[in-house]
Amino acid sequence: PVEPYNPSAFDANIISNIYDADNKRFVITFDDVLTTIGTNAFYDNIYLHSITMSDSVTTIGFQAFAYCNNLESVDFGNGITIIGENAFSYCHAIEDITLPKSLDEIGVAAFWECKNLTEVTIPYNVTNIGVNAFGNYIKNFNGNFATKDGRCLIVDNSLVCFANACGVTKYTIPDNATTIKKDVIRCNSLTEITIPNSVTTIENGAFFSCSNIE
Numbered sequence: 001p002v003e004p005y006n007p008s009a010f011d012a013n014i015i016s017n018i019y020d021a022d023n024k025r026f027v028i029t030f031d032d033v034l035t036t037i038g039t040n041a042f043y044d045n046i047y048l049h050s051i052t053m054s055d056s057v058t059t060i061g062f063q064a065f066a067y068c069n070n071l072e073s074v075d076f077g078n079g080i081t082i083i084g085e086n087a088f089s090y091c092h093a094i095e096d097i098t099l100p101k102s103l104d105e106i107g108v109a110a111f112w113e114c115k116n117l118t119e120v121t122i123p124y125n126v127t128n129i130g131v132n133a134f135g136n137y138i139k140n141f142n143g144n145f146a147t148k149d150g151r152c153l154i155v156d157n158s159l160v161c162f163a164n165a166c167g168v169t170k171y172t173i174p175d176n177a178t179t180i181k182k183d184v185i186r187c188n189s190l191t192e193i194t195i196p197n198s199v200t201t202i203e204n205g206a207f208f209s210c211s212n213i214e
Contacts, residue, residue: 010034147174
């Protein structure tokens with residue numbers, strides 16, 4: 001069976017973990033309604049290829065599925081409100097995600113270094129997005145908090161994510177940004193960047209890895 005890395009990461013007890021041959025999947029059954037998949041629940045599990053969550057699950061915790069290198073698809077169900085810090089970081093096989101309309105918060109580096117995830121749409125119910133929630137391989141953002149050009153996510157006037165794989169050589173920071181968060185812009189193709197007068201705070205390492213800016 002697919003064994004949890006941290007069996008205590010759930011708010012219900014596992015009572016069975018069996019292989020469903022008809023549907024070619026493992027099914028983990030709990031003794032109560034599961035609402036939380038907590039810290040390190042399936043950390044570094046190479047046997048996970050897809051996940052389907054019940055609508056009762058509302059919270060995915062810190063590093064819950066981090067380093068699941070063979071995880072290709074995630075069905076979040078219709079109840080998720082929080083995707084925690086580093087929840088799916090280094091899940092290299094994920095190519096596409098559909099974030100549920102129920103989602104309220106996406107944590108810092110939640111999808112960090114998901115190398116095949118190049119585009120994402122943020123639901124309009126989301127109220128908070130952590131710094132670098134989507135890492136270095138995004139080419140385009142859509143939906144809530146996305147700028148018209150799809151290059152940035154700006155939350156409460158802070159630039160928290162940049163489409164670092166977009167390939168642009170010149171870029172002007174949108175004038176609705178007042179803060180550029182640390183380590184956000186890591187775009188190697190950039191040679192020139194224009195910062196408007198609206199920006200009053202540039203955090204340490206905001207242009208990390210932009211080695212070609214003159």
